Amino acid sequence: MQFKNLRGIREDRDIKQKEIAKYLNVSQNTYSQYETGVISLTAEILIKLADYYNVSIDYLLDRTNNHNVQK
Numbered sequence: 001m002q003f004k005n006l007r008g009i010r011e012d013r014d015i016k017q018k019e020i021a022k023y024l025n026v027s028q029n030t031y032s033q034y035e036t037g038v039i040s041l042t043a044e045i046l047i048k049l050a051d052y053y054n055v056s057i058d059y060l061l062d063r064t065n066n067h068n069v070q071k
Contacts, residue, residue, distance in 0.1 A: 001037040006060050009053050010035075024048055 010020060021031035024045060033039040041049075041061075050057045058064045 003035060003037065003041075003060060003062055005062050005065075006049070007035045009055065009060075013053075020049075020052070023052060 010017070017031050017035070018028045021028045024031060026045075030039060034041050034045065046057045046060060049060055053060075056064065056066070056068065059066065
């Protein structure tokens with residue numbers, strides 16, 4: 001499953017896959033495969049991405065268009 005919001009938020013903020021991959025401590029290729037759904041996102045990776053972008057995990061998984069974090 002491809003995650004449009006995951007790719008979109010990265011592109012909107014003009015961040016390269018290589019930069020996010022470094023933050024996650026994975027290769028750029030691995031991160032690319034997360035975005036395209038070739039590799040499943042783990043809970044740990046989702047939490048790190050949600051914290052990095054300050055958005056909800058549901059937003060990253062295209063379950064909502066509301067990117068606000070509920071606390």
